Amino acid sequence: MPEIQRPFVWDSIKVRDLIDSIFRGFPIGYIITSVDPTLIQKDGTKADGKTSIIDGQQRITALRASILGEEVINKYYKPVRIKIAYNPFADTDAGENSFETLTPAIEKSSKWITDISKVLSGSRSEVNSIIEQFAQNNPDRSKEEIDDRIEKLESLKDQEIGYIKLLSNQLSIDEVADIFERINSKGVPLNQADFAMSKLASDKEHGSSVRKLIDYFAHLAKEPEYFKHIEANDTDFKESGLLSKIAWLKDDRGDVYDPNFSDIIRTSFTYSFGRGKLADLVSLLSGRNFEARIYEAQIAQDTIKQFNSAVLDFVDKSSYTDFLQIIESTGFIDSKMIGSKNALNYAYVVYLLMKRDNANPSILKKTVARWFVMSVLTSRYSSSPESAIDRDVKEIARSGVDEYLRKIEDSDISQQFWDTALVNDFDKASQQHPYLNTFFAAQVYFGDTGFLSDVTLRSIRSIKGDIHHTFPYDYLKKNGKPDRYDYNQIANFVYMEKSTNIQISNKKPSEYMATVIEQAKSGELHPRHPIGNITNFEMLTTNLEQNCIPDGFENMSVDDFEDYLLARRKLMTKKIEKYYKSL
Structure with missing residues (x-):
């Protein structure tokens, strides 16, 4: 079996349960492997494909740890032993377990053999020594009884486990995935990125190191503090020089783009190979020659090298941080504002392609920013993302990024889109809709303040704000609008400070705006029940304009709600249009 040095995610209890299940003859599911087609070498000879x-x-991994006594890599990337103890005379009827994770108490008990790997993997003389020691510690048990129970433990090695070998020359990758899902419907669904990682792990000469690079980058992007564990425990990776390539992540605290291993694989592959379907990467790693329809060892080797180079481009500090600065410059300043990771992935593909082609930095920034916002606004990669990405990267290869982006803008976000389609599409109920997030990004971009606040939206998002209703939902529910679709309309949401939302409570706009207007007139906040913190009309007028609040809002009640929504939708879409065209 190829080695996969990914952190072992099972706890010791689960290992114990696995051993107990095998011992008692219970099914534990299938082990499934995939065998690559026979490879044609440079000299024309054939070689068996990798497993x-x-x-x-x-x-x-659990079996190797418990039966062979091998170390596993824990979540801190530290090699550790998992020892499973065996009680030969456990009273299972009384609820005692035959197997337990080794603890100090069990280690001191004469009833237990403290490590089953000593029996299952030890020499005959070592096993006899264990039996003799157990007999001395348990004089009430006869030698025959002990031998019988140890023999029963040793029979664990002869238990059959379901094994399926899938031959890639007989089954497509999609068919293999379908078989997996049917057999393992209760497990984690397999995807093409898992296949790719498995293929990388099976190439010990080159693939193992890049697989670790992908895994470690994804982990450190989310949890930078894990760097010290990797540095301390994976000396091979450190000595390879690859750890230094991602060491900068230990000081990174941003969360706008924290890619998982699948994101890294997809982005690197699409950027370097000009393809959007990961099944193609799996095929190339297997040595497939798409034109000749044969499998060649040289193609597999070349693919590994090219993919390694692409991953190094992905994790490059200069590229990655510059890309994040571009994204944040659009107003999307945290991950909660970005519902589609694919929009980020493909925007990074565009960035890497343009950087590789030595694009003018200012043009690169403008193009990547517009591509990203266009992708979010139009939900470009939300449906059949692989097909959309494959189409885009191939069209970019033909006509260039700038020309292709202009084609998309002309067809998908024309003036008709801004004037009519987007206004109509705003008739949706969601706090996390791409339209609403894009509107908030526009406010951040323009430096707008939160609703009835003198604090910028950027600051409110980072410290003490949240999304709230301009027409409070409790007020609407009590006045004939009980449906979530009504009170959670996109056009009913603003970003405001938590204290302001508490002050508004369930008051209708005409009621709470009366206090706001009085504060603007007097130049002072209400002494007992202030609402917001605006104390002059110029600031109030600007604030309402920034938040796209329609004229007459200060006089509105539930009877005006539908007209208010339509008017605000138009204002919000105009703001988004201005924002996009200014990028």
């Missing part, structure tokens, strides 16, 4: 683990890595 990759498709499903069962955790079970295999």
Whole structure:
């Protein structure tokens, strides 16, 4: 089996349960491997294809740890032993377990053999020594009884485990995935990125190191503090020089783009190979020659090298941080504002392509920013993302990024889109809709303040604000609008400070705006029940304009709600249009 040095995610209890299930003859699911087609070497000779683990890595690792006594890599990337103890005379009828994770108490008990790997993997003389020691510690048990129970433990090695070998020359990648899902419907669904990682792990010469690079980058992007564990425990990776390539992540605290291993694989592959479907990467890693329809060892080797280079481009500090600055410059300043990771992934593809082509930095920034916002606003990669990405990267190769973006803008976000389609599409109820997030990004971009506040939206998002209703939902529910679709309309949401929302409570606009207007007139906040913190009319007028609040809002009640929504939708779309065209 190919080695996969990913952190072992099972706890010791789960390992114990696995051993107990095998011991008692219970099914533990199938181990599934995929065998690459026969490869044609440079000299024309043939070689067997590599074997990759498709499903069962955790079970295999658990068995190797408990039966062979091998170390596993824990979540801190530290090699550790998992020892499973065996009680030969456990009273299972009384609820005692035959197997337990080794604890100090069990280690001191004469009833337990403290490590089953000593029996299952030890020499005959070592096993006899264990039996003799156990007999001395348990004089009430006869030698025959002990031998019988130890023999029963040793029979665990002869238990059959379901094993399926899938031959890639007989089944397509999609068919393999379908088989997996049917067999393992209760497990984690397999995807093409898992296949790719398995293929990388099976290439020990080159693939193992890049697989670790992908895994570690994804982990550190979310949890920078784990750097010290990787540095301390994976000396091979450190000595390879690859750890230094991602060491900068230990000081990174941003969360706008924290890619997982699948994101890194997809983005690197699309950027470097000009393809959007990960099944193609799996095929290339297997050595497939798409034109000749054969499998060649040289193609597999070249793919690994090209992919390694692409991943290094992905994790490059200069590229990655520059890309994040571009995204944040659009007003999307945290991950909660970005519902589609694919929009980020493909925007990074565009960035890497333009950087590789030595694009003018100012043009690169403008193009990447517009591409990203266009993708979010139009939900470009929300449906059949692989097909959309494959189409885009191939069209970019033909006509260039700038020309292709202009084509998309002419067809998908024309003036008709801004004037009519977007206004109509705003008739939706969601706090996380791309339209609403784009509107908030526009406010951040323009430096707007939160609703009835003198604090910028950027600051409110980072410290003490949230999304709230201009017409309070409790007020609407009590006045004939009980449906979530009504009170959670996109056009009913603003960003405001938490204290302001508490002050508004369930008051209708005409009621709470009376206090706001009085504060603007007097130049002072209400002594007992202030609302917001605006104390002059110029600031109030500007604030309402920034938040796209229609004229007459200060006089509105539930009877005006539908007209208010339509008017605000138009104002919000105009703001988004101005924002996009200014990028």
